Amino acid sequence: MDEERVTLPKFREDCLLTKGIDVRDLVGIRKEALLYVQPCTSERGKLMADIELTREIDSRFLDAEKLCSLLRVHRHRFADLRCSEALGVAKLRWGGRDISIFRNGKIKIQQAMDREEILRVANAVSRLIWAAAVCGVCGEPVINCASGNCGKCRLPEETAVDVSGILGSELLRQGHAELEGLAEQAPPDYESRLQRARFLALHFTMETPRKEDAVLGLLLLAKVDQVEAELKNR
Ligand SMILES: [Zn+2]
Ligand SMILES: [Zn+2]
Known part of the structure; x- marks a missing residue:
């Protein structure tokens, strides 16, 4: 495969974007808790x-507001989705399992087949909601760290990464392609493409195995927000 280098921002080590909230990592650290x-x-x-x-x-x-908006991006993958910003609770049905997500960081999974499936689903859910997790460095949702809007977590340095070998990078490529040439389009057309780009970005973040790679999906998600703001302010 041809090498494909992209330049990416770096983030503080203690930023939640760097640390991640992968359930598989957490289980390794404190299993029984x-x-x-x-x-x-x-x-x-x-x-x-x-x-x-x-x-x-x-x-x-x-x-909670970000949590609900992230889940709505993937709404059509769920059989049922309810999310209350006021209560800070989301309930959804996904692949035959009932899943509840609470603002305090609890996830409840019902009707799972076995422990491995629980871990797999929980890990995918933790990636799905990562952008809504509040970073301890800046006190803002991780998506604001990714965009640099929090003003604390993004470092001035950049790093070059070869994305050609990353599993699922095709989703990223398609997501970025959705953002090309939007300035010439009327709102109904560009809005559906922005939503598609968001869907692809989150899908990549959920599917790619390494959390260091999964960050690329959140960077794309932040870019979509930025592109949308520019289109609305013109
Ligand atoms: Zn942060
Ligand atoms: Zn931050």
Whole structure:
């Protein structure tokens, strides 16, 4: 495959964009504190699990407004989606599992087949909601770290990365392509392309195995917001 180098910003080591909120990482660090698996009461043979993305129970781990907007980007992949910004709770049905996400960083998964499936689903969900997680450095959702808007987490240095070998990078390429030539388009056309770019960016972030690569999806997501703001302000 041809090398394809892109220049990317760097972020502080302690920024949540660098650290990530991957459930697989968290399980490795503090297994028993994180994951409570038990049989489903409603369906025999199935499992349910509570996952805690943070130890501080009543913390504002997620920005509820951002959480709901991220889930709406992927709405058509879910059989059912309800999200309340006021309550800070989202409920969705995805691939036969019921999933609840709470602002305090709790995820509940019901009707799972086995422990490996719980981990896989939880990891995908943690990637999906990552941009809404509140960074400890700046106190803002991670998407504001990615865009540089928080003013604290993005460093002046840049780094060159070869993206050709990254799993799922085709989704990124398609996402970036959706942003080309939007200035000549009327609002109904560019809005659907912005949404498509957001969908692809988040899809990549959920699918690519390494969290260091997954950051690229959030950078694209931040870029879509920036492009949208420019189009609306012209
Ligand atoms: Zn940050
Ligand atoms: Zn920040």
